[in-house]
Amino acid sequence: MAQPVRIALIGCGRIAQVAHLPAIEKADGVTLVAVADPSGQVASDVARRYGVPAAHTSQAEVFADPGVEAVIVAAPDRFHFPIAAEALRAGKHVLVEKPLAADSGEAEALADLVDQTGRLLQVGAMKRHDPGLEYAHRFVTGKLGTARTFNAWYRIGDLRPGIEATLFPPVFADEAARGAEATFKADRRRYLLATHGAHVFDTVRYLLGDVASVIAKHRQDGRDQYWQALLTMASGAIGTVGITVDVPGVPSEGIEVFGATGSIRVDTPFPFYRLASTVQAYAGGETVTPVLPDGDAYERQIEAFARAIRGEGPVTPDVRDGLSAVRLIEATAAAVGSGAEVKL
Known part of the structure; x- marks a missing residue:
């Protein structure tokens, strides 16, 4: 891939640290440019371990960054809808951990947002x-x-x-x-x-x-x-x-x-x-x-996500x-x- 996708990680908890971060470190076609977590200490610890240039306590700061093309949402499932919806509205592509949302009403709303924004959303059923x-x-x-x-x-x-x-x-x-x-x-x-x-x-x-x-x-x-x-x-x-x-x-x-x-x-x-x-x-x-x-x-799903963003494969x-x-x-x-x- 000529230009790696500039990606941010939202939620630095257990699944992020044992699955997504090691996968991102190995994956082709992506560059991790920011992490965000409500705990400033966890965000800074994770950023230091993986050499990430920016650590935030608010996802809004990530979504406001024009250099971030896509986000991985690794927060608990009850937060998937509000975070993913905010990311789509901000023009970011989204890879969201499974399940997609806490209930089908939220999941339907995300499907509508994908149609409205034209952004890609991939579910982390890896x-x-x-x-x-x-x-x-x-x-x-x-x-x-x-x-x-x-x-x-x-x-x-x-x-x-x-x-x-x-x-x-x-x-x-x-x-x-x-x-x-x-x-x-x-x-x-x-x-x-x-x-x-x-x-x-x-x-x-x-x-x-x-x-x-x-x-x-x-x-x-x-x-x-x-x-x-x-x-x-x-x-x-x-x-x-x-x-x-x-x-x-x-x-x-x-x-x-x-x-x-x-x-x-x-x-x-x-x-x-x-x-x-x-x-x-x-x-x-x-x-x-x-x-x-x-x-x-986990590595392969991130690489597939990057290819989809670059128009080189399906979501x-x-x-x-x-x-x-x-x-x-x-x-x-x-x-x-x-x-x-x-x-x-």
Whole structure:
């Protein structure tokens, strides 16, 4: 890319420090020119670690800077709408962490703003940039035949905290902000369905298209939460989605899809291993297991964002993909609450 995109990071919390900042440091086509966080200490610590020239406590200062072309919004999801909306109105392109917004009304408003401003908005469902899922998307489109059924899962294992402690860099934190966030996340059922559902529902839509209806059940054991959903796709395919927090053992994520002429299984590693998903694809009497390097989906999504800004590729997932994921999260919660099928 001839001219790197000048980008700013809004929100310097945990996900920014363990995912976005290391990815930006490696990514081609971007230059990080500013960070912003309500905690001046965290903003300055992060800026010093990554050699960023400007640290702010207000995103308004970032949006007023004509040298900033685009922003990454890594603040908690309840702030996604106001920050992303302000950025779009200021003429900035936006990469916003998933879920797109706290509810579908906010997500719809962001979709309208994208249309009005002509700016780009990409949702941080970074699994779409995993080489294994990209391979699966091509396979489903070209060799699977008509999709008939599928099974998708997203499981958080009780070994995850130890894995994170091994893989994550030290994190700068404001203890007051951390306490406030812990209070918000005390609505564990809402938080977990939104944060994990955003990933698995986007994967299902990426491979299989729009969802027509949802039937869902929920179970809770102490702090642990489980959702099982039956989805009917607009194509007529049916399948299940399981979201489980926690289970004994390691995290596990994946999807199996069965079609008229083939089938495929994708197993997605914990993202901070920075490995591509493993794939087994069957068609024409043979099973193919591709070798897929370059597995840092966070780095790849930022590079894709930069290419889209320069007109060298599509925005994926875009604002309407993000809206659809939020609607699916809400539909699942409504189906659990009513015990009835919810149509989208």
